Each structure stands twice: as structure tokens, then as C-alpha cells.
Amino acid sequence: MSKHAAIISGEVRKATEEWKQFGEKHDVMFIGDKTREQLLEELPKLAAQGKYDAIAFMPAGPWQGDVNAELLGSLEGSLKYINGQGAGFDHVDMEFVTKKLGAFYVNSPQAVSHPTATTTTILILDCIRWTSQLELSTRRGDWKGGAGLTNDTRDTLVGIVGMGTIGKIVRDQIQAFGSKVIYSNRRRLPESEENGAKFVSLDELLSTADLISLNCPLTPETFHLIGETEFAKMKKGVMIVNTSRGKVIDEHALVSALESGHVARAGLDVYENEPHPHPFLLTSEQCTVFPHHGGGTQRVVRDAELEILENLRAFFETGKAQNAVNSP
Numbered sequence: 001m002s003k004h005a006a007i008i009s010g011e012v013r014k015a016t017e018e019w020k021q022f023g024e025k026h027d028v029m030f031i032g033d034k035t036r037e038q039l040l041e042e043l044p045k046l047a048a049q050g051k052y053d054a055i056a057f058m059p060a061g062p063w064q065g066d067v068n069a070e071l072l073g074s075l076e077g078s079l080k081y082i083n084g085q086g087a088g089f090d091h092v093d094m095e096f097v098t099k100k101l102g103a104f105y106v107n108s109p110q111a112v113s114h115p116t117a118t119t120t121t122i123l124i125l126d127c128i129r130w131t132s133q134l135e136l137s138t139r140r141g142d143w144k145g146g147a148g149l150t151n152d153t154r155d156t157l158v159g160i161v162g163m164g165t166i167g168k169i170v171r172d173q174i175q176a177f178g179s180k181v182i183y184s185n186r187r188r189l190p191e192s193e194e195n196g197a198k199f200v201s202l203d204e205l206l207s208t209a210d211l212i213s214l215n216c217p218l219t220p221e222t223f224h225l226i227g228e229t230e231f232a233k234m235k236k237g238v239m240i241v242n243t244s245r246g247k248v249i250d251e252h253a254l255v256s257a258l259e260s261g262h263v264a265r266a267g268l269d270v271y272e273n274e275p276h277p278h279p280f281l282l283t284s285e286q287c288t289v290f291p292h293h294g295g296g297t298q299r300v301v302r303d304a305e306l307e308i309l310e311n312l313r314a315f316f317e318t319g320k321a322q323n324a325v326n327s328p
């Protein structure tokens with residue numbers, strides 16, 4: 001047995017055999033599906049044992065809500081490793097986790113990246129080819145509904161903001177449809193990893209792309225990354241796709257840009273105030289709206305459970321976290 005001990009919150013639903021074997025060899029406390037209220041009662045009792053230095057939240061368990069002092073304060077002193085659900089980490093009080101706990105925060109982006117990228121590509125194709133509008137007009141007996149001739153993927157310059165795990169898959173998928181891709185990122189990728197996409201500044205991307213896809217995490221730096229000023233820099237008739245987090249776009253500015261026609265089309269899976277998208281987005285046929293379902297495939301549950309298991313195994317073996325998003 002290693003000196004580490006972990007609390008596993010949320011039922012293991014698919015990778016049961018793998019987790020059972022891990023649990024036989026390591027100090028792991030499976031507490032099953034717990035709501036936030038139940039966690040607030042249970043964690044202080046486990047914390048009293050003083051030995052738990054890791055906690056992981058299973059992907060299909062109840063949503064634990066914000067990862068903050070209220071939730072994990074009782075484990076201060078021992079907790080050094082947190083593995084959360086999903087790719088996003090905007091629900092994490094990183095200041096508390098990094099400075100107060102001195103803990104690694106690990107997300108599990110690999111499992112959700114392919115389905116989230118595919119959802120992005122679906123919305124990109126939909127914006128370019130007006131598929132959801134054509135479907136609606138056919139159903140309501142309006143045949144082509146005045147859609148006219150649509151854009152073509154081969155004539156669309158796609159600008160990807162955030163070339164991480166998800167952005168790279170979107171790039172490869174959309175290039176297969178003949179689109180050229182430019183990208184902006186905190187830093188340029190090594191050329192061998194660019195796969196034909198051209199690195200440009202955010203300003204150049206905003207002013208030249210025909211379609212802009214947001215694939216960056218929500219952090220203090222990317223909050224309202226796209227607002228009135230940025231919309232003004234874009235080409236008239238630009239298309240926007242967002243499957244990252246709603247708050248990366250100033251939603252009111254997006255609505256104004258759609259109303260004026262400066263933005264021609266938007267494909268959205270995320271909103272500033274979920275589950276309540278701005279009413280304009282729900283009624284305008286310029287928009288295709290999904291209910292934050294980007295990574296929601298059946299396969300993701302098992303993939304994420306295994307990703308979390310391998311991350312935890314690495315921590316148990318080395319005391320360090322692979323894939324941490326912070327540096328305590």
C-alpha cells in the first residue's frame with residue numbers, strides 16, 4: 001500500500017472491474033453518489049481521520065457544485081490532490097485550492113474532448129450549411145424557407161480560439177471538410193503539431209475568419225474575451241460557434257451583433273446563465289442552440305472513469321499530478 005489515501009465521490013458505473021482492482025491494492029474510500037449537502041456532512045467525518053490526501057469526483061455522479069472552501073475546507077492540511085468532473089474548471093476556486101490547500105487540481109479533458117469536438121464540428125457545419133433552419137422550414141411546410149444558397153465548407157476560413165485537446169480535434173475534423181484553419185492560442189504549437197493550421201494573433205483571427213469557434217477554457221483571462229469591441233473587429237456576416245463556456249462571450253453583445261446582422265449565424269452549446277439562454281437566442285433562426293450537451297455520449301462515462309483512475313494511480317505512485325491545471 002502506498003502512503004496515499006483517496007475518497008471517491010460518485011458511483012463508479014462502467015469501469016467497475018478496473019476500480020475494484022485499484023481499490024484492492026490501495027487505500028480508497030468509495031462513498032457512492034452524494035449530493036453537495038451530503039458531502040458537506042460526510043467529508044468532515046472522513047477528514048477527522050486525517051489521512052485522505054486525494055479526492056476524485058466520478059463523471060456520472062451528482063454534480064458537486066463549486067469546488068471551494070465550503071466543500072473541501074474540512075480536508076485542509078491533508079488534501080493534496082483533487083480530480084474533478086469534465087474538462088472545465090471554472091467552478092473551482094483555484095486560489096483556495098492552490099494557495100490554501102496546496103493541492104493539485106486535475107481535470108479529465110481527454111474523455112470529453114472527442115465528443116465535445118464533434119459537437120463543435122456539427123455546429124460549425126450547421127452554421128455554414130443552415131441545416132437546422134432547412135430542417136425547420138421543411139417541417140413547417142415552408143420548404144426551403146427562403147434559405148437560398150448557403151456557404152460552402154471549402155470557402156470558409158475557420159478561426160479556432162484555443163488550440164488545446166478539443167481545438168486540435170475540431171481542426172482535424174473541419175479540415176476534412178475542406179476548410180482552411182487559423183488559430184490563436186496562448187502560445188504557438190510546435191510546427192509538427194499544427195497539422196496545417198496557421199498560428200495568428202487573436203486580432204488577426206477576429207478580422208479575417210469567416211467562422212470563429214471558441215475552444216478555450218473559461219479563466220479570469222478569457223471572461224468576456226469576445227465582447228462589443230471584438231465583434232466590431234469581425235467581418236460582416238461572420239459566424240460564431242461556442243461549445244466552451246458561455247461567459248467567454250458577452251451574451252448581450254452577441255445578441256446585438258446578431259440583431260444588427262454583423263454576426264450572421266451562431267451555433268451555441270453554452271450560455272452565460274445556464275439553463276436560461278438569452279430569449280433572443282432561443283427564438284432567432286440565426287441561432288442553433290444545444291443544451292450544454294457537448295461531451296454527452298455514453299462512452300464518455302467509462303472513458304472518464306478510466307482517465308481519473310490513471311491520473312490517481314500516477315499520484316499514488318509519484319506524489320505528483322499529471323494533467324494538473326494549476327501548480328501548487
Ligand SMILES: O=CC(=O)O
Nearest residue numbers: 086087088112295
Ligand atoms: O462542459 C463540460 C466539461 O467541462 O467537460
